[in-house]
Amino acid sequence: xxxxxxxxxxxxxxxxxxxxxxxxxxxxxxxxxxxxxxxxxxxxxxxxxxxxxxxxxxxxxxxxxxxxxxxxxxxxxxxxxxxxxxxxxxxxxxxxxxxxxxxxxxxxxxxxxxxxxxxxxxxxxxxxxxxxxxxxxxxxxxxxxxxxxxxxxxxxxxxxxxxxxxxxxxxxxxxxxxxxxxxxxxxxxxxxxxxxxxxxxxxxxxxxxxxxxxxxxxxxxxxxxxxxxxxxxxxxxxxxxxxxxxxxxxxxxxxxxxxxxxxxxxxxxxxxxxxxxxxxxxxxxxxxxxxxxxxxxxxxxxxxxxxxxxxxxxxxxxxxxxxxxxxxxxxxxxxxxxxxxxxxxxxxxxxxxxxx
Numbered sequence: 001x002x003x004x005x006x007x008x009x010x011x012x013x014x015x016x017x018x019x020x021x022x023x024x025x026x027x028x029x030x031x032x033x034x035x036x037x038x039x040x041x042x043x044x045x046x047x048x049x050x051x052x053x054x055x056x057x058x059x060x061x062x063x064x065x066x067x068x069x070x071x072x073x074x075x076x077x078x079x080x081x082x083x084x085x086x087x088x089x090x091x092x093x094x095x096x097x098x099x100x101x102x103x104x105x106x107x108x109x110x111x112x113x114x115x116x117x118x119x120x121x122x123x124x125x126x127x128x129x130x131x132x133x134x135x136x137x138x139x140x141x142x143x144x145x146x147x148x149x150x151x152x153x154x155x156x157x158x159x160x161x162x163x164x165x166x167x168x169x170x171x172x173x174x175x176x177x178x179x180x181x182x183x184x185x186x187x188x189x190x191x192x193x194x195x196x197x198x199x200x201x202x203x204x205x206x207x208x209x210x211x212x213x214x215x216x217x218x219x220x221x222x223x224x225x226x227x228x229x230x231x232x233x234x235x236x237x238x239x240x241x242x243x244x245x246x247x248x249x250x251x252x253x254x255x256x257x258x259x260x261x262x263x264x265x266x267x268x269x270x271x272x273x274x275x276x277x278x279x280x281x282x283x284x285x286x287x288x289x290x291x292x293x294x295x296x297x298x299x300x301x302x303x304x305x306x307x308x309x310x311x312x313x314x315x316x317x318x319x320x321x322x323x324x325x326x327x328x329x330x331x332x333x334x335x336x337x338x339x340x341x342x343x344x345x346x347x348x349x350x351x352x353x354x355x356x
Contacts, residue, residue: 007040007064014041016072033075036063088122093130096120100136111138146348149285156341159257159282159291163219163337170253172219173244174293174335177261178301179232183208183317186310201308209314213321214240216256217294222332224297226325228318234266241272245279253278257293260286293335297328 009017020026020034032053039049046060053060066074096116104111105119113124113131120127131137149155166172185208190201212232216225225244229236248254258264260283273279284291305324311317 007037007067009037009041013072014038030076033063033066036060037067037075040064040067088126088130092120092122093133096122096127096130097134097136100131100138110141145287147285147287149288152285152288153341153345155283155285156288156291156344159284160337160339160341160344162255162257162282163293163335164340166220167253167255170255171248172255172257173248174217174219174257175215175244175264176259176292176294176298177212177214177232177237177240177263178298179212180210181213181306181317181321182210183311183314184309185312190310199308208312208317211314211318211321212236213298215294215297216240216244217297217335218332219293219335222334223329224294224325224332226321228321232263234263234269237263237266237269238272241269241276241279245276253280255280255282257282257284257291259284259289259292293337296335 017034017038021031021038023031032055035053036049036055036059039052040060046057046064050057050060063075099119100111100116104115108115113127116122116127117124162172184205186202187204187206188202190199191197193199211228211230214227214229214232214236218224225247227240227243229239244254256279258281263269264281264283273281289295301321301324305320309317309320311320
């Protein structure tokens with residue numbers, strides 16, 4: 001296209017254009033168009049006009065042509081555009097939502113955006129917008145298991161009562177073991193994180209053995225007593241109980257929350273319990289490990305220290321765990337339980353127990 005266009009402006013049109021430019025209440029886009037035409041009437045090149053007004057050359061050419069075709073009135077209105085795609089009908093969106101809640105065809109386990117778009121004749125973006133509007137996430141999966149313990153409510157009330165209203169002058173501990181913690185070493189060094197690139201780590205690894213962490217979380221102050229041992233039999237559990245017994249003040253009764261692992265109910269463990277009358281065991285219901293507060297500590301330690309760690313021996317792994325425990329105990333936070341014993345069964349009633 002030519003760098004300069006001959007635009008003929010009559011005296012009447014020039015007067016109207018100058019009035020538009022001088023009007024402080026006029027819309028800015030109309031003022032820019034009028035300035036383009038006035039500058040073009042003075043035979044200025046498109047490049048200089050565009051630079052003077054702060055626009056691009058195609059914009060200058062567009063409004064020069066519009067003025068030549070429709071005059072000043074053409075500058076004061078925008079051309080109509082073709083309408084966009086019609087919005088998706090409500091019944092079609094409802095059909096998509098209902099289909100999402102069914103099993104997909106063939107051997108797939110869940111719907112994907114592309115599979116749903118192909119089945120409904122829509123774009124992937126439309127499918128994703130409808131899913132977001134209805135809070136549907138077929139790609140996500142949450143695991144659960146409802147306890148079938150016949151004494152579920154009694155045990156629940158007992159343990160939640162310890163968390164919410166612990167006995168006066170008593171120590172409430174949550175005990176468990178995290179077994180089979182692997183000392184994994186990577187076959188090649190990874191690369192650290194930097195702008196534009198995430199941290200890298202090889203997919204393969206070398207195994208250097210496992211260890212078991214016995215831990216006791218104090219619900220009142222959040223401190224953790226931990227010991228790493230090679231196995232997790234009743235012998236190691238009794239050794240851990242003796243370690244906790246030495247660290248807990250002698251004059252205080254101890255209430256310990258444990259799961260139903262066979263080691264915790266071994267005859268020798270029960271014999272140890274009878275020799276230490278200040279100790280009381282509170283067993284969680286079966287399939288209800290979420291009631292054991294120390295599981296939260298295990299999860300946090302796995303995410304922050306174990307999962308991405310590089311350990312060249314069991315000693316390295318145990319040293320890392322001990323260092324993490326020391327750092328945690330330097331600034332502990334009390335464990336806070338928020339749900340009451342009445343609110344939990346009401347929520348679980350929405351998940352009926354299937355017949356087996």
